[in-house]
Amino acid sequence: MQIVRLDSAEGQARLAAIHHRYAAVADADVTRTVADILRLVRETGDQGLFSLTEKFDGVSLSPQNVRVELALLEKLAEQAPADARTALRLAADNIRSFHELQREYTRVMEQADGVQLIHRIQPLDAVGIYVPGGQAAYPSTVLMTAIPAQVAGVPRLVAVTPAKTFLTQPILAAALVEAGVTEVYTIGGAQAIAALAYGTESIPRVAKIVGPGNRYVAEAKRQVYGVVDVDAIAGPSEVVVIADETADPVLVAADMLAQAEHDELAAAVCVTTSETLATAVAEQVSYQSATLSRREVVEAALDRFGTIVLVESLAEGIRLVNQIAPEHVEVMTAEPERVAEAIAYAGAIFIGPASAEAVGDYFAGPSHVLPTGGTARFFSPLGVYDFVRRTNVIRYTMGRLVKTADMIAALADAEGLDGHARSVRLRIERHSGPLTATTNPLSESKQNLLVIEPPPEAASEPS
Known part of the structure; x- marks a missing residue:
């Protein structure tokens, strides 16, 4: 684990590498490939969608089997472990309760001479949720995307997910059932984004697409934006832990590793005023990483984007955090509330040693769909407000x-x-x-x- 000083050339180079890691997400070949996929689905509908699914996923689909029957969805959900289903249910309750606070209502300005100025709030008519397959299944993301839309009043929620992952991961079906999503199609990749954006004979189009995916999915969302709305063009995940000498290095290291296990482009950064803590965190990262099941992914991420940055003061550390504007910030200092109040740019802030990032990822209630790559300077977490339309009415x-x-x-x-x-x-x-x-x-x-x-x-x- 690399320890650098903020004012050193090495420290500045390391931070620049973290900031520019998004360049690895999409390149010219990805852009062209995605454009070709979108064009084929837009022009040929089901035919193109099914041929691409067979080509990339090795799955044969037809109008008769592309949609998951409700009986199969419920059967798969029942196969999920009972304790996980209970946890999903309680997490869903927390997510729903928090997002009820974000509901927006139509407001009317009435004036004495009969003039009315109306700010009308209406839900989107249809939202598509991308549920990724690949290296890991994320049932928590199903809840974090579907429930805010549900609270907003969206009448049609549609999920798309690669068939192989869906059929072998019953926890995804359990999350969809818990979130009330029963329109599910076994398609994935950029072709699934195309189907949601343009519509096909079997899949009616939606108004907005949300949910994470690989770089082809992210690029597809970027290219269809304007045809439909999207939540964000999400990049690799990141956490910054700001800590002083009072922090527990075991917990700091554990949370950095929890972030690094997402993928090889994830960034895990500790910003600290204490050389003693920095050394202890580096030792703990090395010790704890050896026992993780995704050790190779963790070590690749830490080698490229794992950093401990030494700063002269917490004030300097806060300035650095605001400059990075990260997806997640954890505050482990003697006065965490004071430090947290000074952090202006972050997707989510976790205050104190009990507030592990995993608490927000799974259970607390606020959506874990957050701005990445410095976009917290101008983007917000996914919320109910993302699933409504606002119309001005003048009478x-x-x-x-x-x-x-x-x-x-x-x-x-x-x-x-x-x-x-x-x-x-x-x-x-x-x-x-x-x-x-x-x-x-x-x-x-x-x-x-x-x-x-x-x-x-x-x-x-x-x-």
């Missing part, structure tokens, strides 16, 4: 238009848009003759703000 009255027409027309004239100005003046002339005077439109009318209209209860459950 003006002729009385208000009479008072404001001259001002509206003056602004239109200033922009050289005489058609805009005419559309207002014609209304006034047809109503009561030429407009000759105006008053302050708000001087005689008070506003009633935030009249809340909760969405109908029927919209809160998926079909």
